[in-house]
Amino acid sequence: MRFIGFLVALIATMVAIPAFAQQHTIASTHSEKAPETTDKENLWLLDLSTGGRVTILLRPDVAPKMVERIKTLTRRHFYDGTIFHRVTDRPLPIAQGGDPTGTGTGDSDLPDVPAEFNYLPHARGAVAAARTADENSANSQFYIMFRPALSLDKRYTVFGRVIDGMEYVDQIHRGEPPKDPSRVLHAYIASDNPPPYQPAPATAQSAPTLGDGGDLTLPPKKPAE
Template identity: 65%
Template sequence: MRVTAALIALSACLTAAPLAAQKATPALAADPTPPAMTDKENLLLLDLSTGGRVTIWLRPDVAPKMVERVKTLTREHFYDGLNFHRVIDGFMAQGGDPKGDGTGGSQLPNVPAEFNWLPHVRGAVSAARADDKNSANSQFFIVFQPRLALDKKYTVFGRVIDGMQYVDAIERGEPPVNPSKIVHAYIAADNPPAYTPAPPPPPVDLGAPVTLPGTGKPAGTAAPKRAVPAPAKKAAPRR
């Protein structure tokens, strides 16, 4: 089947640069039963710089290899501090790249495709990849609005079940001027601490005040305004 030009253009938004070929990981058997939404071993928590914690329900029943990869990297603190480097309004927010430009990944082997029946609806979490369908690694994207044209072409491995408002607040841009960050990532079963807001940025150091020569006043001090006298009224002419 030929792929339409529109689909190719859409897919290009989600690709990461090809990574070096590496040995494949051992196959993981998929459990056909989805985990409970309360199963902490399959809840990914992302503390975002946008103001809160996002809970993602992982789906090892349909994407066991990608779920295992995300869990491994999360427990290695790989995602802590990484930017959302490509964020398209009405489409998706992409992150998980240590280089911050869409060309990076982890040191682990690429993950083979696990295309499944889960749709790319709002809140879906899917694996980013290059043109090679087996090139997913660490990068992922969270869908803002449905993009069903991507179904069965990218591996959906989870969905946001809480905190989508913090995903909606991610700074837009390709790349964003002030990118939003994953402050910390946790697996809920590891008993993570409560959400802690990201520290505010340090104040800009403007240096010591500069005194204007001969005035004794700091530079930028405006001279006091003088009162302007009202114009004198003219006497009415005598008749």
């Protein structure tokens, strides 16, 4: 599974993070400015089965390739119906989705995206690209942080942050995989003038959408030790 790794000595690492961060600041290598929260071309909208619309501010100034991938797949309706297949509070507080098979082993048919590690922190609401042990293996899968986990900083590509609707993220059903997975009903880029949020029928909300014969019981892909 494309899965967010964590440090073996997690507690010790988290204690040391403030000093580390002061000594190793990663600056943006792009001249582009961060988009405004009103910039509809960089607002990613996720209509969730948990009851509402989540607005994510994309950051092409620090992760242009990953942001472009998100826009391309969204406009292909790739994310519509996909489930959150890995949702945990410990050891990592994340909701992970973006796999068309719903297993954690799948991705889009597009080439992988190279790492764009940057200075954006894994704060509450941060949105980042999932990958394997290969730093350049991000593709379509992403995760949203329920709480800060700064041990992940500069190890995964953060490409956005939730600016509205975090309460709907908090309600995503937990599990690895969840017994009753929450899902993305529709994904939009705000500049494409999407319709207002509309909940799915109750029977459809609880039904995971799997592609290519995906099976939720398949063993997850693990990063290399």
